[in-house]
């Protein structure tokens with residue numbers, strides 16, 4: 671019997687998402703090579719920023735810049751990256767608590783990693799206002 | 811200083827490897843040769859085109875191939891008025907269920923070469939093929955169906 675046919679079938683669609691004031695500040699910050707967090711009325715700094723304090727539901731107090739360097743809180747290693755993943759070599763997804771922040775942000779770490787590692791953002795030469803403006807984090 | 815980033819495009823991308831299975835592969839290979847070939851159920855004798863390899867009523871394999879004529883009847887249709895991304899045809903156009911002569915089920919295709927508001931259930935239609943060099947293992951080898959002149 672002849673083999674069944676096989677064909678690629680690609681589904682692709684881009685959602686245009688409006689950001690609202692808080693995330694506009696975050697993404698505009700990325701374009702300008704800064705990481706912006708939200709400071710709640712109790713003084714906690716949330717990164718990426720949210721418009722409301724997740725503990726109380728109140729509006730946050732202000733937006734503040736945090737460092738682009740921080741500490742790996744936890745991580746998951748990807749030995750065999752898939753085509754659309756951020757790096758074409760083994761890397762780690764990591765929750766990184768940036769200096770000045772009280773919450774951890776998910777990003778990519780390239781290089782040796784362990785819990786507690788100090789890492790620093792590696793910015794792209796050209797930034798556009800997107801999370802991939804940080805290519806990855808590397809050992810600090 | 812440039813303007814604020816007030817929106818982003820979030821890409822969704824799904825890579826599938828699709829196989830239509832054994833029966834539809836046979837059907838599509840016949841299409842690439844310019845033929846509509848269905849399969850007949852050995853028990854109830856119904857002819858399925860495109861075939862799925864078994865009869866859903868009797869639950870038995872449909873091994874016998876049946877070449878069909880390329881004329882048929884519109885059994886249902888829809889006038890498409892709303893454009894969408896990737897649309898191949900200009901609105902308004904008609905997508906119809908066509909039951910080929912000798913077949914017991916219908917399939918979808920485009921109806922062209924007639925104003926959309928003159929199309930009706932029961933209308934007799936025939937396949938219009940693309941140029942020979944554009945035939946392949948796809949029902950897009952048939953450009954559309956048009957009303958039979960008869």
Ligand SMILES: [Zn+2]
Nearest residue numbers: 851854865868
């Ligand atoms: Zn049957």
